[in-house]
Amino acid sequence: MSTIGIVESLWRYPVKSMCGEQLDELFASYAGVYGDRLFAFESSAGRKGFPFFTGREQRQMIRYRPHFRNPNKAAHPVDLADAESLPPGVNPLSAHPTELMIDVETPDRKSIAIDDPALIDHLRTNIDEKHQLTLRRSDKAMTDCRPLSIFAVQSAKKLGEETGISVDKRRFRANVYLDLTSSGGFAEDAFVGRSMRIGSKVVVSILERDPRCMMITLNPDTAEKSPAILKAVAQAHSGMAGVYGAVLVEGMIRKGDPVELLN
Secondary structure: OEEEEEEEEEEEOOEOOOOOEEEOEEEEEOOEEOOOOOEEEEEEEEEOOEEEOOOOOOHHHHHOEEEEOOOOOOOOOOOHHHHOOOOOOOOOOOOOHHHHOEEEEOOOOOEEEOOOHHHHHHHOOOOOOOOOEEEEEOOOOOOOOOOEEEEEHHHHHHHHHHHOOOOOHHHHOOOEEEEEOOOOOOHHHHHOOOEEEEOOOEEEEEEEEEEOOHHHHEOOOOOOEOHHHHHHHHHHOOOEEEEEEEEEEOEEEEOOOEEEEOO
């Protein structure tokens, strides 16, 4: 085993493609981060296999800020003590859906309940009428691919050097940002096929590199595009940035936790 760095920050995204929230700790489960991508909007114009309405269709969507009405209920499973001792393959208990309701602050500072049709109307501002939206909810995180996304802050710095642009790590919408002992960018690529322990308990199998799309071109504060970032990822890094993992051992992850490679 070797220590490769620490947890720099932790994030989850209660509504798919909306702004993330930074956490001091989170519960990583087989199904993903507790409270992550709990809600999503589907479009009637969505492509086969990916029905979701995202920042690809409505750039301003990444500036909408979701907030749990009961943040304590959304912090971890209701049976946390039992959940941390459950055998593999047994999922922890989520809070009741009424306790995990969300209000969304729009870019123009309106607060709208996640299930209020007015939010759909707001999201459809200035977009093609072909997008008829419906709200979807799932206790399993509605991620694009694998349950957990991991990104090293050194990779954002490397891309900044390659593009001449200050690259905000938030563009990559990871759950776990690592501060690695390796000073070079994209060191996480070498973790694919290996397992890592984060903190005292959580074990993650790193399965693959993360293929990137136009979402990383969007400034998380303004939604303005910087195409040079995606171009650099495509040309210098085979279109990949960061890695995806599957949780093998569930538990809490905390900011500052050590990260070890196990094999």
